[in-house]
Amino acid sequence: xxxxxxxxxxxxxxxxxxxxxxxxxxxxxxxxxxxxxxxxxxxxxxxxxxxxxxxxxxxxxxxxxxxxxxxxxxxxxxxxxxxxxxxxxxxxxxxxxxxxxxxxxxxxxxxxxxxxxxxxxxxxxxxxx
Numbered sequence: 001x002x003x004x005x006x007x008x009x010x011x012x013x014x015x016x017x018x019x020x021x022x023x024x025x026x027x028x029x030x031x032x033x034x035x036x037x038x039x040x041x042x043x044x045x046x047x048x049x050x051x052x053x054x055x056x057x058x059x060x061x062x063x064x065x066x067x068x069x070x071x072x073x074x075x076x077x078x079x080x081x082x083x084x085x086x087x088x089x090x091x092x093x094x095x096x097x098x099x100x101x102x103x104x105x106x107x108x109x110x111x112x113x114x115x116x117x118x119x120x121x122x123x124x125x126x127x128x129x
Contacts, residue, residue, distance in 0.1 A: 029085065083111035
């Protein structure tokens, strides 16, 4: 049997089929989730060790190259994972049409903008700017 024969009649009439993009999206969610496990453990341990520290102490901690690198990785991976997850929510629960497109664009723009702002702020502290 061909792939066309396995599709429901309505999807054959409408010409609907696989966009061939779902597997990549699924894998990227899993890869970022796995990458976030050690990064979240590192982040929580760091925050616990800095509990009660003043702003200068936290900034001094973040100037260490390893802390800065791990923070940038944590932020980039976290915001990318967030963007992938919110995209799935919008695709599943927002109806077809302009509202879905606007929602997807808003989610992607917000995640990219806030993620970049966070990374740039971290780099500014880490590099002493």
